Amino acid sequence: MQKLHLFKDDIYITSSRRIDDIGFTRACKMIKKAQSEILSMEKSSVIILQDHEKYSFVIERMNTDTFTIHVQYEINGINVYQI
Secondary structure (H helix, E strand, C coil): CEEEEECCEEEEEEECCCCCHHHHHHHHHHHHHHCHHHHCCCCCCEEEEECCCCEEEEEEECCCCCEEEEEEEEEEHHHCCCC
C-alpha cells in the first residue's frame, strides 16, 4: 500500500497479488502523472492507464469513504491492440 498526496487529497493505492513490487512502483508513478484525471474518477469505476512505453495498468477506484485505488492487472504493451 502507498499513500500519495495530490492537490488537497490523500490517495491510497493498493494492488492485487498479481502485481510485483516493480509493477506497483510503475503504476504509482503513472497515477501520480495522471493527477487531476485520477481525482475525477467516480467510486466503483475501472479504467486503463497506458503509458507511451510498454505498460498498461487496469485500476479500480474502490467504493470506500477514503480515496482508494486498487491496481488489478499489469498488461504488457505487446498484448494490447488498438482497434
